[in-house]
Amino acid sequence: MQWFRDCKTVTKLMIGFGIMALFMGVLGYEGIRNITMLSTSMRDMYEHDVQGLSYIKDANTQLATASKSMRNAALAKDSKDLEVRIGELHTNRDTFVKDIEAFQKCLTVDAMKAKALELLDEFRLNARAQDQVVDVLLSGHREEGIVQIAGLNTLEKRRGELMAELTRDELDLMKKAAADVDEAAGSAKTWSMILMLAAVMVALGLGLGIARMITNPLRRIVEVAGKVAAGDVDQSIEYRAKDETGMLAEAFSGLIGTLKGLIGETTQLVKSARAGQLDRRGNDGQFAGAFRELIVGINDTVDAFAAPVKEASAVLVKVAARDLTTQMEGDYQGDFAIVKNSLNTAVNNLREALSEVKISAETVSATAQTLSSASEEISSGAQEQASSLEETASSLEEMTATVKQNADSARQASQLAAGSRDSAEKGGLVVKAAVAAMTEINQSSSKIADIITTIDEIAFQTNLLALNAAVEAARAGEQGRGFAVVAAEVRNLAQRSATAAKEIKGLIQDSVRRVENGSELVNRSGQTLEEIVQSVKRVTDIVTEIAAASKEQYTGIEQVNKATMQMDQVTQANASQTEEMASTAQGLSANAEQLQALVAGFQLGAQQRTPVNAIVAPRAALATRLVRKKTPSPRMGGAEERPSNLASLARHTAGDGKTEFEEF
Amino acid sequence: MQQTQPAGTPAGLNAYASDVDQYLTFSLGQEEYGIEILKVQEIKGYSAITPIPNTPPHVKGVMNLRGTVVPVVDLRSKFAMETVEYSKFTVIIVVTIGTKIAGLVVDAVSDVLNIPASDIRPAPDFGSRTDTRFITGMANSGDKLAVLLDVDRLLGDEELSAVASEG
Numbered sequence: 001m002q003w004f005r006d007c008k009t010v011t012k013l014m015i016g017f018g019i020m021a022l023f024m025g026v027l028g029y030e031g032i033r034n035i036t037m038l039s040t041s042m043r044d045m046y047e048h049d050v051q052g053l054s055y056i057k058d059a060n061t062q063l064a065t066a067s068k069s070m071r072n073a074a075l076a077k078d079s080k081d082l083e084v085r086i087g088e089l090h091t092n093r094d095t096f097v098k099d100i101e102a103f104q105k106c107l108t109v110d111a112m113k114a115k116a117l118e119l120l121d122e123f124r125l126n127a128r129a130q131d132q133v134v135d136v137l138l139s140g141h142r143e144e145g146i147v148q149i150a151g152l153n154t155l156e157k158r159r160g161e162l163m164a165e166l167t168r169d170e171l172d173l174m175k176k177a178a179a180d181v182d183e184a185a186g187s188a189k190t191w192s193m194i195l196m197l198a199a200v201m202v203a204l205g206l207g208l209g210i211a212r213m214i215t216n217p218l219r220r221i222v223e224v225a226g227k228v229a230a231g232d233v234d235q236s237i238e239y240r241a242k243d244e245t246g247m248l249a250e251a252f253s254g255l256i257g258t259l260k261g262l263i264g265e266t267t268q269l270v271k272s273a274r275a276g277q278l279d280r281r282g283n284d285g286q287f288a289g290a291f292r293e294l295i296v297g298i299n300d301t302v303d304a305f306a307a308p309v310k311e312a313s314a315v316l317v318k319v320a321a322r323d324l325t326t327q328m329e330g331d332y333q334g335d336f337a338i339v340k341n342s343l344n345t346a347v348n349n350l351r352e353a354l355s356e357v358k359i360s361a362e363t364v365s366a367t368a369q370t371l372s373s374a375s376e377e378i379s380s381g382a383q384e385q386a387s388s389l390e391e392t393a394s395s396l397e398e399m400t401a402t403v404k405q406n407a408d409s410a411r412q413a414s415q416l417a418a419g420s421r422d423s424a425e426k427g428g429l430v431v432k433a434a435v436a437a438m439t440e441i442n443q444s445s446s447k448i449a450d451i452i453t454t455i456d457e458i459a460f461q462t463n464l465l466a467l468n469a470a471v472e473a474a475r476a477g478e479q480g481r482g483f484a485v486v487a488a489e490v491r492n493l494a495q496r497s498a499t500a501a502k503e504i505k506g507l508i509q510d511s512v513r514r515v516e517n518g519s520e521l522v523n524r525s526g527q528t529l530e531e532i533v534q535s536v537k538r539v540t541d542i543v544t545e546i547a548a549a550s551k552e553q554y555t556g557i558e559q560v561n562k563a564t565m566q567m568d569q570v571t572q573a574n575a576s577q578t579e580e581m582a583s584t585a586q587g588l589s590a591n592a593e594q595l596q597a598l599v600a601g602f603q604l605g606a607q608q609r610t611p612v613n614a615i616v617a618p619r620a621a622l623a624t625r626l627v628r629k630k631t632p633s634p635r636m637g638g639a640e641e642r643p644s645n646l647a648s649l650a651r652h653t654a655g656d657g658k659t660e661f662e663e664f
Numbered sequence: 665m666q667q668t669q670p671a672g673t674p675a676g677l678n679a680y681a682s683d684v685d686q687y688l689t690f691s692l693g694q695e696e697y698g699i700e701i702l703k704v705q706e707i708k709g710y711s712a713i714t715p716i717p718n719t720p721p722h723v724k725g726v727m728n729l730r731g732t733v734v735p736v737v738d739l740r741s742k743f744a745m746e747t748v749e750y751s752k753f754t755v756i757i758v759v760t761i762g763t764k765i766a767g768l769v770v771d772a773v774s775d776v777l778n779i780p781a782s783d784i785r786p787a788p789d790f791g792s793r794t795d796t797r798f799i800t801g802m803a804n805s806g807d808k809l810a811v812l813l814d815v816d817r818l819l820g821d822e823e824l825s826a827v828a829s830e831g
Contacts, residue, residue, distance in 0.1 A: 460709065460753060467688065467707045470776040474686045474701040
């Protein structure tokens with residue numbers, strides 16, 4: 001079948017038509033053959049049978065005529081007529097012979113041929129007989145002749161029979177021929193019909209087959225073409241044949257392949273371009289003509305935007321390598337020019353921005369460090385605060401326990417106080433009596449003291465007297481010598497009395513002191529007892545108050561405890577928050593360092609120093625915010641301990657002490 | 665009662681030795697002072713002092729000395745020392761300055777001493793409580809140095825004029 005497929009369409013058609021032609025030929029041949037046969041038969045029939053028949057009939061006629069002539073001859077009026085009639089006879093006999101000869105020529109059947117020969121023989125016999133008759137006639141023996149003529153008839157009988165037989169044979173032959181022809185025609189008709197049917201079916205089959213063979217692939221090709229036209233290039237034509245359709249299929253496959261290749265190539269290019277691989281160019285070698293131009297066009301397009309992209313890429317690579325001093329130099333137009341300008345502007349902006357960032361990073365780093373240290377201090381302070389609070393809390397708990405104990409103790413003390421009050425009161429009475437006695441002793445002691453005082457005064461006065469005497473003695477000079485002696489004696493007396501007085505004083509003082517001690521002790525014990533009583537009273541009152549106060553204290557302490565715990569929580573939260581702040585500040589510092597490190601890696605070309613003032617305000621604001629966060633206390637203005645850090649932070653960040661400082 | 669053992673020879677036996685002066689020593693606070701015995705009229709115990717207005721602060725007032733009105737000067741105040749309560753052992757030394765009499769309130773009198781002129785040392789110059797123009801010198805009194813005062817210079821005219829207006 002493949003062989004057939006591989007045939008050219010022409011060939012196919014030719015084969016088809018050929019087969020058809022064959023069939024037709026066969027049919028025709030059959031037909032022709034049959035017709036030829038028929039014609040042959042007809043001709044045969046004609047030549048042999050019909051002509052034979054005609055000849056035979058003619059011969060018969062001639063015979064008849066001959067007979068007629070004979071008779072005529074017999075009846076001839078005259079010799080001329082006889083002559084004529086004999087001529088006619090001869091003519092008829094000649095014609096008969098000719099006819100029979102011709103008839104013989106038409107004969108094919110040996111039997112008939114034999115009969116013909118026999119006929120001829122008979123004829124000849126007859127003829128001779130006739131001739132005899134003729135002769136007779138000629139000889140004038142007409143009546144004899146007529147008698148002979150009548151006798152001819154018996155001779156003519158065989159001849160007639162033969163003639164009839166021959167005629168009948170001829171007719172039979174013709175009938176047979178006709179029958180043959182009929183049969184042949186019939187069979188020919190049958191065969192023709194069979195052949196025709198076969199031919200029709202073959203024709204139809206072949207036609208359909210060939211048509212399908214041709215149109216199926218064509219339809220497939222059309223279908224594929226339609227799909228390809230609609231964009232579905234992933235088609236294939238499976239038809240393989242060496243005929244035109246196959247070649248069409250092949251060519252179409254080739255076209256599809258080319259299209260696929262083109263699309264593939266283009267897709268690859270687009271993918272590459274989309275994936276950023278701008279070095280890829282389409283292989284235009286595998287295409288030709290318009291496809292090649294297309295690929296070349298795409299290549300050119302990629303070239304057109306690869307160059308700026310490459311340059312931009314180079315610049316960006318440099319920028320990625322932290323060299324911000326690069327620019328795009330190329331000369332571009334349209335969007336590429338926009339890209340170039342934008343990229344250059346971006347790199348410039350980036351460079352400037354990074355320069356500023358560098359400065360800011362430094363500032364932030366410093367600020368963050370200060371902030372970090374401040375935070376750490378705050379944090380440690382808060383932690384201290386927290387620990388203090390914890391201590392306070394624990395102390396408070398202890399206090400609570402203590403207060404409870406106190407309450408109990410107060411109760412107990414109250415009871416004890418009540419007991420001791422009674423004892424004290426009793427003792428008080430006793431002491432009162434003792435005190436009264438002591439008071440009397442005291443009075444007498446004070447009287448003794450008076451005595452001493454008196455003695456003292458005496459000594460003093462004596463001394464004065466002695467001194468006055470000495471003075472008078474001195475003033476008296478010579479005359480006062482005796483008085484000087486007196487004065488000296490008086491001085492001695494004074495001294496002695498002074499000494500005595502001193503001794504007495506000492507003794508009395510001693511005893512008085514003892515008495516006083518005792519009195520004092522008694523007094524004191526009296527007072528003490530009194531105080532004790534009072535104290536006990538007070539103690540009782542106080543203890544009651546203490547009991548009540550302890551309760552209040554207990555409640556109060558509980559509240560304080562709660563408050564302390566809350567404060568503790570808050571402080572801990574504060575501490576953790578300040579720790580967070582510290583860590584955030586550290587993180588900020590680390591980030592600032594990172595930032596600095598990051599920025600340090602960049603080449604920024606000529607540094608453009610931004611003026612510090614531009615950054616002062618935010619710095620001072622940062623400082624103020626930091627300061628404000630702390631509870632405002634009068635210590636803030638002073639340069640002491642912690643606040644100094646924040647103040648110094650503010651000073652540090654603001655740099656040259658601007659007016660923002662007045663808030664501090 | 666202040667009774668000190670005199671270190672200098674007590675007055676009396678050698679009272680008329682010409683190169684020996686007798687000084688009455690008294691104490692003000694911790695310090696010993698001395699004045700010539702001849703200037704001293706008498707030594708009294710403390711008695712009531714009537715304050716006089718418009719007098720310098722160290723002039724405490726006047727007192728009645730057997731009918732005589734005698735101005736009283738508080739030496740403590742004069743020497744710008746803190747004043748103390750007057751007790752019955754407070755002594756008023758009645759001194760004579762020329763024709764006028766005045767009383768000096770001192771804490772206590774010690775003794776009458778014979779101090780030879782050779783034992784008197786000149787007063788050093790030290791910016792102390794004592795104005796040195798009325799210091800005649802210094803001498804040993806017991807284990808202390810007594811400051812010898814010149815009574816005349818001690819009581820300036822102003823006091824005496826105040827006195828004069830009364831007396």
